[in-house]
Amino acid sequence: MQGFMTRETLLKWAPVLVLIFLLLVFPIFEMTNAWAKGKEHIYLLDSRFLSIRNLARIAISATPALMVALGVTFIILMGSIDLSMEGTVSVTAVGFAYAFLWLGGTLASWAWLAIPLALLIGAAIGLINGIVHVKLRIPSFMASLAMGFVGTGFALLLTGGDRVRVEDPLFRALLTVRWMNFPIMVYVAAAFLLLMWFIQTRTKLGRNFYAVGGGEELAAASGLNVNRVRILGFMLAGICYGMGGLMAVGKIGIAETVTGANFMFISITAVVVGGTALWGGIGGVLNTLVGVLIVFVINNGMVVIGLPSYIQSAVLGILVIVAVVLSTDRRSVSFVK
Amino acid sequence: MYELINVDKRFPGVHALKAVDFKVNRGEIVGLVGENGAGKSTLMKVIYGSYQPDGGDITIDGTKVRFQNPRQAMDHGIGMVFQEQSLITNLTVMENIFLGFEQQFVSFGVINWRKMADAARAQLAKVKLDIDPSTKTSQLSFAQRQLVELAKVLTLEERIDGDLVILLDEPTSVLASEEVELLFQIVRDLTSRASFIFVSHRMEEVLELSDRIYVMKDGEVVDVVEHDKADKESIQHKMVGREVDKEYYREQKQKPYDGDRVLLSVDGLGFAGRFADVSFDLHAGEVLCLVGTEGSGREAILRTVFGIDRPDTGSVTVKDQKITRFSAQNGVTMGIGYLPRERKVEGIVAGMNVYENMTLSQMGNYASAGILRIGEERALAEDQVARLSIKTPDIFKDCGGLSGGNQQKVVLAKWRSGGSEILLMDHPTRGLDIGAKEDVYDMIREMSDEGVGIILVADTLEEAIGLSHNIIVLKDGEVQKRFTGAPGSKPSLYDLVHHMI
Numbered sequence: 043m044q045g046f047m048t049r050e051t052l053l054k055w056a057p058v059l060v061l062i063f064l065l066l067v068f069p070i071f072e073m074t075n076a077w078a079k080g081k082e083h084i085y086l087l088d089s090r091f092l093s094i095r096n097l098a099r100i101a102i103s104a105t106p107a108l109m110v111a112l113g114v115t116f117i118i119l120m121g122s123i124d125l126s127m128e129g130t131v132s133v134t135a136v137g138f139a140y141a142f143l144w145l146g147g148t149l150a151s152w153a154w155l156a157i158p159l160a161l162l163i164g165a166a167i168g169l170i171n172g173i174v175h176v177k178l179r180i181p182s183f184m185a186s187l188a189m190g191f192v193g194t195g196f197a198l199l200l201t202g203g204d205r206v207r208v209e210d211p212l213f214r215a216l217l218t219v220r221w222m223n224f225p226i227m228v229y230v231a232a233a234f235l236l237l238m239w240f241i242q243t244r245t246k247l248g249r250n251f252y253a254v255g256g257g258e259e260l261a262a263a264s265g266l267n268v269n270r271v272r273i274l275g276f277m278l279a280g281i282c283y284g285m286g287g288l289m290a291v292g293k294i295g296i297a298e299t300v301t302g303a304n305f306m307f308i309s310i311t312a313v314v315v316g317g318t319a320l321w322g323g324i325g326g327v328l329n330t331l332v333g334v335l336i337v338f339v340i341n342n343g344m345v346v347i348g349l350p351s352y353i354q355s356a357v358l359g360i361l362v363i364v365a366v367v368l369s370t371d372r373r374s375v376s377f378v379k
Numbered sequence: 380m381y382e383l384i385n386v387d388k389r390f391p392g393v394h395a396l397k398a399v400d401f402k403v404n405r406g407e408i409v410g411l412v413g414e415n416g417a418g419k420s421t422l423m424k425v426i427y428g429s430y431q432p433d434g435g436d437i438t439i440d441g442t443k444v445r446f447q448n449p450r451q452a453m454d455h456g457i458g459m460v461f462q463e464q465s466l467i468t469n470l471t472v473m474e475n476i477f478l479g480f481e482q483q484f485v486s487f488g489v490i491n492w493r494k495m496a497d498a499a500r501a502q503l504a505k506v507k508l509d510i511d512p513s514t515k516t517s518q519l520s521f522a523q524r525q526l527v528e529l530a531k532v533l534t535l536e537e538r539i540d541g542d543l544v545i546l547l548d549e550p551t552s553v554l555a556s557e558e559v560e561l562l563f564q565i566v567r568d569l570t571s572r573a574s575f576i577f578v579s580h581r582m583e584e585v586l587e588l589s590d591r592i593y594v595m596k597d598g599e600v601v602d603v604v605e606h607d608k609a610d611k612e613s614i615q616h617k618m619v620g621r622e623v624d625k626e627y628y629r630e631q632k633q634k635p636y637d638g639d640r641v642l643l644s645v646d647g648l649g650f651a652g653r654f655a656d657v658s659f660d661l662h663a664g665e666v667l668c669l670v671g672t673e674g675s676g677r678e679a680i681l682r683t684v685f686g687i688d689r690p691d692t693g694s695v696t697v698k699d700q701k702i703t704r705f706s707a708q709n710g711v712t713m714g715i716g717y718l719p720r721e722r723k724v725e726g727i728v729a730g731m732n733v734y735e736n737m738t739l740s741q742m743g744n745y746a747s748a749g750i751l752r753i754g755e756e757r758a759l760a761e762d763q764v765a766r767l768s769i770k771t772p773d774i775f776k777d778c779g780g781l782s783g784g785n786q787q788k789v790v791l792a793k794w795r796s797g798g799s800e801i802l803l804m805d806h807p808t809r810g811l812d813i814g815a816k817e818d819v820y821d822m823i824r825e826m827s828d829e830g831v832g833i834i835l836v837a838d839t840l841e842e843a844i845g846l847s848h849n850i851i852v853l854k855d856g857e858v859q860k861r862f863t864g865a866p867g868s869k870p871s872l873y874d875l876v877h878h879m880i
Binding site: 247253257260261262263266324 | 728750
């Protein structure tokens with residue numbers, strides 16, 4: 043079949059190939075190490091990296107970041123950028139923790155209401171983001187960056203720098219109860235991913251994200267209310283950040299001001315490495331899943347083979363640049379014809 | 380002195396320049412006229428080095444030259460004053476004049492601003508412009524900017540040996556009449572320093588200023604007229620002078636429209652600086668053509684009727700409902716469809732596939748509670764692809780990868796299947812090959828039969844005449860003349876050109 047291995051298809055699948063490559067390269071490192079130590083029989087199944095325990099560890103650490111990255115995926119699909127995730131995650135996490143404790147402190151009571159409340163807080167922050175960006179005509183990166191700082195400050199104001207512990211065993215079951223070796227939070231994340239995938243592919247809103255990102259003027263000329271789409275996008279992203287906050291609390295049982303720290307770089311890296319184009323219109327939530335996995339496989343694998351953490355950051359940074367260069371080239375291909 | 384001999388230029392599907400001979404003598408002002416698409420801009424781009432000819436020679440004082448880019452042309456004394464002004468408005472006048480050539484004022488890495496200001500003043504004196512060279516360009520009037528642009532090109536005089544040739548592309552289009560007079564005076568005075576090539580849609584100005592006039596048509600120079608022997612009428616005849624092929628434009632399929640059903644009524648519509656006092660009715664099954672030169676207000680009228688721009692005066696009434704909210708969204712709701720000229724920018728979303736593009740303007744019809752009924756979307760797309768014989772492997776193909784003609788069909792399918800009864804088409808056949816053009820003509824006739832009203836800005840005058848029931852000729856934003864065009868009694872090209880320029 044001619045034209046099967048075109049540059050386009052190759053680039054489309056590049057993130058998946060990178061992920062597979064990474065999943066193989068770390069065990070090989072392990073094997074060569076073992077060889078050097080004089081082991082005689084070496085099997086892939088012996089790999090500590092590929093053990094179920096380790097894969098579950100990767101899945102757990104990736105879960106909150108995946109939630110956040112899903113949110114920012116939609117924003118980047120529209121050709122905008124949202125940098126408010128760190129503040130939003132902190133506020134939703136802290137807000138959730140306080141509400142949870144105040145309402146009874148266990149999921150078996152009315153405290154379950156704290157979960158929708160956290161998502162609502164996320165949506166509200168997203169709404170403000172969107173309105174500031176659209177109505178005051180402030181570039182999205184600036185509007186959201188500012189809102190992010192407001193959020194971090196607000197979280198600090200709420201906690202006064204303290205940690206808020208959420209020790210309800212029912213809520214912590216997210217982490218502690220495992221089905222088939224993976225904790226419940228991984229399944230919750232998977233369900234949420236499916237929901238986002240449904241929104242992306244099956245709803246008007248999802249289609250509108252692509253239209254706005256692929257050709258904003260055209261979307262307007264086709265009668266789309268572009269401003270409304272943008273604001274809804276930021277709200278949806280806010281809900282995703284709220285999910286991220288919940289998962290982060292579920293993971294460590296603590297909500298504090300720094301709960302949201304580091305999400306910005308990791309989530310945007312994941313989206314870009316997954317193949318979603320920074321100018322919008324190309325990519326989607328499945329790309330983001332692959333991107334998040336790449337990022338966390340690198341993090342984990344480097345720990346397993348014993349490389350220092352500063353090398354991890356360097357590798358991720360280079361990966362981002364490579365991903366952008368590759369996808370940029372894809373764009374100019376469609377221009378040059 | 381500067382001469383093009385037998386120059387040829389081809390683009391895919393178009394023979395843009397056919398064996399053109401063109402000559403500029405020292406100190407001469409040469410006019411260049413022709414319809415849209417006659418090859419003027421291609422010729423200019425060849426002259427200032429933006430395009431390389433496929434055949435023929437360019438000579439300066441008998442020596443063969445070849446320019447790879449405009450910079451090389453400049454080094455040979457060819458300068459261009461752009462229609463869309465190329466000054467950077469947040470820089471000062473002198474910075475603009477010497478943009479890219481600051482090195483001469485630099486010592487030890489620092490710019491000597493006083494030296495640059497003095498040099499800039501000397502340039503400005505050439506065009507008799509008495510302004511402080513450190514003024515921000517944004518504070519100048521359009522006429523002043525035009526002169527600064529000219530002064531910038533005249534710096535070539537100091538930089539290179541040999542003679543200058545300066546192209547003026549529509550320099551008068553944004554100027555008031557006394558400013559035009561001033562510009563002409565300056566150009567005449569400057570003939571001691573340079574030769575000029577003057578391109579304009581305004582025939583009177585070309586006749587007044589030029590020593591010789593080249594008349595272009597279909598990529599050929601059809602005549603060269605001396606200043607003394609030039610008269611407007613004969614030049615206009617030469618610019619058009621060809622018969623419309625009735626078959627080609629589907630004239631036999633043109634049926635009378637329904638004069639009782641007014642779909643759209645425009646009354647006294649005006650938009651400051653674009654057009655004024657435009658009124659017309661559009662009936663069911665009618666094709667109404669807006670004809671005029673570039674910038675005559677045709678496109679602006681379409682955009683206003685659709686709702687993208689809000690008019691300053693007058694009203695638009697769609698199906699007996701007066702429009703109060705001007706937005707594209709409202710236009711779509713009222714059943715108006717818009718085919719913009721830039722298909723890539725405003726026509727189709729590249730990256731979205733065929734069926735997604737088709738339902739873009741009518742997603743509400745294919746969704747319940749925000750959830751899309753994708754099966755129905757696909758069925759619609761399959762149906763339209765078959766009906767309009769859109770050439771695509773399947774409906775999942777990225778629209779950006781389709782040919783221009785098929786993209787246009789997708790856009791038409793989008794509006795028609797969405798139930799638009801009024802279609803505004805801006806150059807629907809631009810950039811299409813002949814077969815695809817004929818497909819579009821067929822589609823226009825079919826839509827007329829179904830009672831759709833179409834306002835068309837055609838790519839050529841022939842197209843406008845061939846397709847239309849009624850024609851409105853515009854000039855500088857004002858209605859000049861109306862023609863009716865029933866088959867057999869259509870106006871001639873000359874009738875239209877006469878009122879256009």
